[in-house]
Amino acid sequence: MDTAVLEQKQTLSVEEFLMLQSQTEKALEYNNGEVFEIHGMKNTERIIVDNLLRKFINTNAYQNRCSLLPETDCWLTEKQMRRPDLAFFSKEQILESSEGKHPIPEFIIEILSGYDNANYIENKV
Secondary structure: OOOOHHHHOOOOOHHHHHHHHHOOOOOEEEEOOEEEEOOOOOHHHHHHHHHHHHHHOOOHHHHOOOEEEEOOOEEEEOOEEEOOOEEEEOHHHHHHHHOOOOOOOOEEEOOOOOOOOHHHHHHHO
16 A cells, blocks of 8 residues: 555545555554544654653652653554554553553643644644
8 A cells, every 4th residue: 555545635444554554654643544644753842751751750650660652553442543742551551552452541642843733733632
């Protein structure tokens, strides 16, 4: 499957999306058949993530083996996969992931960038 599908605004099944995702280096999200190319975290945003992670390691959640994971695929429903800037997973959810399951993170963090327009942000919320 060609990444030209992204320009065609064609809807894809989950299986077609997974095939496309495996064949491209582009960062993609999936929402009810629609595929969106997303921008990865910018160098200027690393300081924000670094500060958040350094604060997180001082929490009870971190001591209990919970994690804040950057830019990881998160299946929120059977028809929606997002890649937030940071996603919070419990120890149990991380173990579920290692078994091939798709636990929904307890919360996510999105860093707003200058290229994010209001419609894009509203859609992600």
